[in-house]
Amino acid sequence: EVQLMESGGGLVQPGGSLRLSCVASGVTFSNYAMTWVRQAPGKGLEWVSSINAGGGSTYYADSVKGRFTISRDNSKNTLYLQMNSLRAEDTASYYCATWELDAFNIWGQGTMVTVS
Amino acid sequence: QSVLTQPPSVSGAPGQRVTISCTGRSSNIGAGYDVNWYQQLPGTAPKLLIYGNSNRPSGVPDRFSGSRSGTSASLAITGVQAADEADYYCQSYDSRLFGWVFGGGTKLTVL
Numbered sequence: 481e482v483q484l485m486e487s488g489g490g491l492v493q494p495g496g497s498l499r500l501s502c503v504a505s506g507v508t509f510s511n512y513a514m515t516w517v518r519q520a521p522g523k524g525l526e527w528v529s530s531i532n533a534g535g536g537s538t539y540y541a542d543s544v545k546g547r548f549t550i551s552r553d554n555s556k557n558t559l560y561l562q563m564n565s566l567r568a569e570d571t572a573s574y575y576c577a578t579w580e581l582d583a584f585n586i587w588g589q590g591t592m593v594t595v596s
Numbered sequence: 597q598s599v600l601t602q603p604p605s606v607s608g609a610p611g612q613r614v615t616i617s618c619t620g621r622s623s624n625i626g627a628g629y630d631v632n633w634y635q636q637l638p639g640t641a642p643k644l645l646i647y648g649n650s651n652r653p654s655g656v657p658d659r660f661s662g663s664r665s666g667t668s669a670s671l672a673i674t675g676v677q678a679a680d681e682a683d684y685y686c687q688s689y690d691s692r693l694f695g696w697v698f699g700g701g702t703k704l705t706v707l
Contacts, residue, residue, distance in 0.1 A: 515696075517642075524598065525634070525642060525685050527696035541695050575641055583632040583647035583687070590641055 482507040482586045484576050489591030496566050496595070502559040502576030502588055510534075510554035513579035516561050518572035519590075526572070529561065530579055544570075566595045599624065600686050600699035607705040608676045616702045618669045618686030624697060626667035629689040633662055633671045636683045636701075645684070646671060678706045 488500040502514070515530040529550040530539045538550050549562040559576050573592050577584035601619040608614040618631060625631055633646040644653050646662035649669065661672045669688075673680055686699040 524683075524701040525636075525687075525698045527687075527698065530696075539695060542693065581647050581651075582630055582689070583644055584634075584642075585644050585647075585653065587641040587643065 482578070484578070484586060484588035486574065486576055486588045486591040489574065489593045491594045491596065492566055494567060494595055497562070497564045498566065498593060500561040500563065500574055500576075500591060500593070502561075504557045504559070504578075507578075507586075509552075509557040514550075514552060514559045515577050515579045515584055516550065516559075516574060517577060517584065517587075518570075518574045518593075520569075520572040523572075528574070531559070563593070566593075568595050571595050598700040599690055599693065599697040600688060602684075602686060602699035602702045604700070605703045605705065607707055608673075609707045610677060611675055613672060613674045614676050614704065615673075616671045616684050616686075616704070618671070618699050620667050620669070620688060622667065623692035624667075624688045624690040625664060625669055627691055629691070631662065631664050631669035632687045633660075634685045634687065635680075636685065638682070642685065673704070676704070676706055680704060681706050 516528040531550045547565045551560045573590040575590045577587045634642040635645045636642040649664040650662045683701045690697045
């Protein structure tokens with residue numbers, strides 16, 4: 481069974497940094513493109529960033545471009561999101577998901593980031 | 597203001613057919629990009645419900661169906677059940693924004 485487990489969320493001050501991790505199990509991680517999606521409390525879903533299977537191509541929403549960096553370590557089955565210059569509006573639950581068939585297929589349970 | 601427009605809420609009695617609309621524009625749905633739908637049960641992560649406009653992942657009941665026409669898409673749920681109470685989101689790619697976009701979400705209430 482494919483499972484994704486996010487970690488690294490927490491409380492951080494405005495202007496601070498945080499690195500999220502997403503560990504995959506039950507899947508050949510290196511075969512999958514991956515993505516991060518966030519959801520502010522009581523709000524809808526927002527695409528944040530995506531990366532292809534090999535890690536050579538990355539994509540960002542305008543709201544995080546220049547502040548967030550997506551990366552992956554296929555030897556560790558792990559996806560990362562380095563978040564710098566955090567703002568109050570970055571407060572959200574952050575989900576990682578597999579990017580397959582032009583859709584976000586398997587999702588993790590999410591990790592909460594609070595900027596305050 | 598979401599790029600894709602969904603009604604904030606819909607409701608239906610058990611057993612009825614419910615539809616949720618998703619309206620885009622020429623840079624996303626109207627450009628031919630596929631629409632996906634996600635179901636988010638209360639307190640849980642989203643789940644892929646429909647991909648490629650009308651395809652169901654393994655395990656999704658055939659009570660759920662999707663379609664796309666012009667700049668819009670819709671999700672239909674036939675024989676709605678109490679267990680279907682959730683938030684539903686449409687998603688597509690936008691060539692003007694160079695990224696994925698979601699609708700604002702629709703809360704389904706089963707009466």
